[in-house]
Amino acid sequence: MIDNLNLLFVYAPIMNIQVILDGIFVGAVFALSAYGLALVWGVMNVKNLAQGDFVIMGGFIALGLHEYLGIHPIISIPIVLILMFAYGWAVYKLIIKRVIDNDMFVSLLATFGLSLLMQQVMNLIYGPEVRIIDPELPIYEFFDFVTVPMAKIISLILAAIFALIITLFMKKSRMGQAIRATAQDVRAARVLGINTDNVYAFTFALNAAICGVAGVMVSIIWVLQPFYGITYSLRTFAIVTAAGLGNLPAVIGTGFGLGLIEKYTSIILGVEYEIAAAVVMLLVVLMWRQIQMRKNRQAVR
């Protein structure tokens, strides 16, 4: 550990650039999926534990398109978007709709069951091996140490564009306004003639689509494995809980922050502590909020 610290800050400070860049690239994935979760959590009050599996599923769809039809993953983003949107809509109609009025734990457990199901189906289709897509794009090198693949830069730009489109959509479009109205007050929205059931279905489907895009990015810059979903779910939960609901810029910022924390942890302590770092961040934030609340004799709920 001391050796790694020395390496980072004494011998080769230039490596920090590599770590920070990697943190930003994975942070973009986290920020996207956390944005989706914050949307669903804020609008529908559903805590979706299958979030990470949506991400992995998007990645596997891109992988399938790449392997069988030869479509480049970056070009396959719109196809994944549409497929995942339809999938999210179906999941809402079949499962989420029936648990949405119940106590929160029911939706948590239902989505956990869904996550188990999706993991296993993906495992049956693609097998348990770790898979990657070779994007066949050039890799740039700076200062002898720092490597920046073109694919990562492109995916970062695409994620930024996508996030911008969603933000504009939520601000300007009729549906976006309806979603925001429903998040504020369901009954009032219903009285004013908004079909809240449709709004819920659209929100959940939009979340699935966002996760799908994040998954395509994962498939380009990282690895895919059917059982990695739960780690993404935990990370998104950590991010949304840490940032606080309804604070979307903070969600995105925390996403990047977690990316940096994870990359630094994996350099300093070892790769196997990456997920532990995310969970420790979650627990630290929860404890911090708990201590704050305890002053007023309240609890985190």
Place this chain on the structure above:
Amino acid sequence: MSRNTLILYIIILAASILGPILLPAYTQQMAILWVMILMASTWDILGGQMGYNSLGNITFFGVGMYLSAIIQISMFYDVGEYTSAFGAIKPEFTDSQYFTGFFLGIIGAGLGSMILSVFLGFIVFGLRGPYFAIGTLGVAITAGQITGTIDYIGGGSGISMPFFPGDIYFRSIFFYILCFLLAASVHLILRWLYSTQFGLAINAIRDDEDKAEAMGIPTLRYKQFGWAIAAFFMGCIGAVFGNMVGFIEPIEVAFPTPTFGIFMVAMALLGGKGTLWGPVIGAVLFQIVKETTWTYLLGWQYVALGLIIILNIVYFQQGIMGWLQSKYPEKFGIFVDDKKPEEGLASRDNK
């Protein structure tokens, strides 16, 4: 204890004695059935009776397993050398050495998990509802990840437990009896606990924690006590299970969050949470379904299980006991004591 429940207990006792005699090939499956009954019952202390839905009780299972492994091996060997040899050291235990180590291991596992649960309780019990569930889930997953990085106890490649002295048949019967005794004692202890003030207090916490606290119930202490009981028995059963399987590995065996960790919740929900018998019924049904799908749908078993969990939660939330209670309230209704509710009211009016 009324006459009907006594007859029920006798039937269950007879079935559990006759089971391994009549179907000796399924002894291990039946032992796992007792393990699952124990898991569901201990989950129900918090999840059903107290309203704290923990997804991380499996932590104590794995912690108990590893504690017992360390205790059993370290009594006669150095654990670090043993694990770094990757099975090259074949432990030679005499019978008395093995059994002393084993029972000390079980007790140590239980006590260790209990102490851990009290400390974890200070951290997680300020969280409510979904935050509690996610926090405990995080604890369980981190526990598995961190255990995989400690080389002293074998890291990701695990530890093999000492060999059981005696033949295979005796071994399976021995572990069956242990699992049965643990599950039965959990059931009886919970039966007694739910009838005491502790049961009333945790039900009060479930119904309205703020009011319970305002009435002067030390809620944190009750919550920690409830979790400590669950942790003690989860630790003990973890120790037994580790020895039964014979090989410990962090992700699949010791901290199996996606399988056992969620099965125990599903079983308690299937049977009806918040009741004494619900988890037992749920566990029996679930184990039967699980073994059937394992046998006939090999490869698709987890898909089937995931579907069952979803269907159970979406369409059948109240569980079997809950359904019976709403259908036949006279027979399965919840009474504070054995008196019928009208008598209870009448006696209160007389005072």
